[in-house]
Amino acid sequence: MKVSIFSTCLVDLMFPNVGKAMVEVLERLGCEIDFPASQVCCGQPTYNSGYLEDSKLAMKNMMLAFEHSDYVVGPSGSCIAMFHEYPAVFKGDPQWELKAISLKNKSFELTQFIVHVLGITDVGAHLEGIATYHRSCHMTRLLGEKETPFRLLEQVDGLRLEPLKNSDNCCGFGGTFSVKMPEISAQMVDEKCACVAETGADILISADMGCLMNIGGRLSRNGQSIRVMHIAEVLNCVPAAQGGRSL
Amino acid sequence: MSLQTDNRKFSERTAEGIDNPFMRSAVSSAQDSLKTRRLSAATALGEWEEWRKAGQQIRQHTLKHLDYYLEELARNIDRRGGKIYFARTKEEASAYIGRIVEQKNAKRIVKSKSMVTEEIELNHVLLEMGCEVTETDLGEYILQVDDWEAPSHIVAPALHKDRKQIRRVFAERLGYQGDETPENLARFAREVLRQKFLEADIGITGCNFAVANLGAINLVTNEGNGDLTAAIPKTHIAVMGMERIVPSLEEMEVLDNLLCRSAVGQKLTSYITVMGPSAPGEADGPEDFHLVVVDNGRSDILGSEFNDALQCIRCGACLNVCPVYRHIGGHSYGSIYPGPIGAVITPLLGGYDDYKELPYASSLCAACTDVCPVKIPLHEQLILHRQKIVEQGRTGTADRLQMKTAARVLSSPSLFGKVLRLANPGSRMISSRGRIVRGPAIVRGWTSARDLPQPVRQKDSFRSWMENRKGGSGN
16 A cells, blocks of 8 residues: 655654654555655644634645645644644635645544554553543644544554543644643643643653654653653563564 | 633733632532433433434534524514514613613613623613612522522533522621521522512513524523513513524423533423413513523624534533632633633633634633533634734744744654653753652643653663664564
8 A cells, every 4th residue: 555654844853753654554564655846734733823824835745745645644633633624725726725635634633543444452662651641632632633643552462541521621732722822831731741641651752843842842841750741652562582672 | 700800911810810729629529410411310311412413413514504594583573573683782782772671761670691692882871871680599599699600511500609608798798697508508699689670661571592483582590580580670681692592392392301400410400481472362481582692792703613612501511610710710710701601612712812812711621521411522723813812923932933933843853752861861950859849941831830841861861762672663
């Protein structure tokens, strides 16, 4: 199966290991990977700030970048949810509406793709530890994907999952919200960190690096030593004998 | 009270909210319990999504044919001997009520909870006229006793106060000597209020829904104060936002189900009443019935891109799940309509001059949209507000410059490539062990509360890694 990687700009610039892990996991599961190099960003930062016309530049760039892809898979529920919003943004636009619909139909968040398209829940990962999982709002509510991360994590050998209290509450990231309204955002992320600490977990997992950069940044500021992992990194923890990175 | 409850800057109001531990603890525990109760009441009904869709359809249908249903309502109120008055502005609405008070030479007025009467500044007008006004909803009564403090929630106006604070208000203002158990506090208020009902010349209520084909109004309460307000005084004045109407009891049943479950997690509240002008020969009920239908900006929203916001049935569920409301409380919004729905409708009713920050007071987590019983796309409406604010050039030069630059960089592989090349060396001076603790102005908001990872070197970027892999590069 041919899969085009949508790395997301955040992973590209800040968290390359997440992208690498995603590629290695997908290849191990038999996918043929490519990376359309003209991709940049889904346009969400400007779109959510109300700069609709400006955000269309990024969106059009993405529709062209992935025009010839069979599947587009990204390590972010939020950025994929933005892709899924394109048809509404370009509704009635004769040049772009069909491209928007086409991109939406072939775009999947990583865990969604593994579970729903590849039909796999056990990727052969092994990670010792107690973990808790943060549901990202955009993945659960906008993309509507609530279960696939858990289906995959339940199969990770050695990993114990602890439920996170108030898991429905946003971590306070919200893209530009965290910079525009830092006082409010700080209260939200503080409560999230407290809930994470309360689980007793030593690993915090999520499927969105925006949330993890936020929660991780606050944990680091508070001196809380909880390890933060993207779910792609967790799924890539396979014994070296099987071609993976053992952690 | 008017729409605006506080004219300080948004940042000052939120700072005060965040610094108030009593409010925050009261709000978060109320949220946690209301959320659970709502969920179990919704689950108990079954097919909740279908109910929401039905609710949405009913509201959309009614809004689309609002002229028809208002006309039908007016005809039926008239037929039953009541009076209906259409007020274009809040001034017209409160002046009309003022004239009735004058005609009746009324001195004592009891009110049941109504947000729209806050919106039209009715209490202010009535107090100016020298009337004694008593709010009979327990939450509203507590706020009235506490120097007419502003409500912080559209269903539970005193949600920001805990029982200790309520006891203190009653003790200081009314000489209450009991303890802080809710039962005793309520019993005390009830004794005061019972007398007020019996003495009142006029009762003023809100209206959850007007029922067009009956010429009646539907009140949904838990304390029974709405019914006493409507039934005991000789004159009953009901005030409604012009969009709060249903065609018949059939649609009312659907909306009441959604309302009670969403608002307080009950199957039904203790009192669900349909009332209107008394029929000739009826032993109880008011002699005079007036229904005041308030426009006050609503017809400008009708048919606009914000039309969906008029679907609101004022259940408050979006406030109860909002993580921003949770930490800043209702007063921070500076409006009688706080929370996500408040951030949508307050700028529509009060304008961007006073309220342009509200649409940004959201992380766009969409918890509000998810919970809304009539499926208002609340977070999308907030983005729409932001678009309008940008279109009108209200975002400021710095913001515009940043966003325009971001838009260019984020749509251009070559410009983004430059960022990849420069970000790491450019951030070296301010980074320590891969972290930025105090960033430049553009990310200061971020680093005020969190560490920021240092961007990686270009050769370590994901893109470079992909390009360097054998056969890894794409088109």
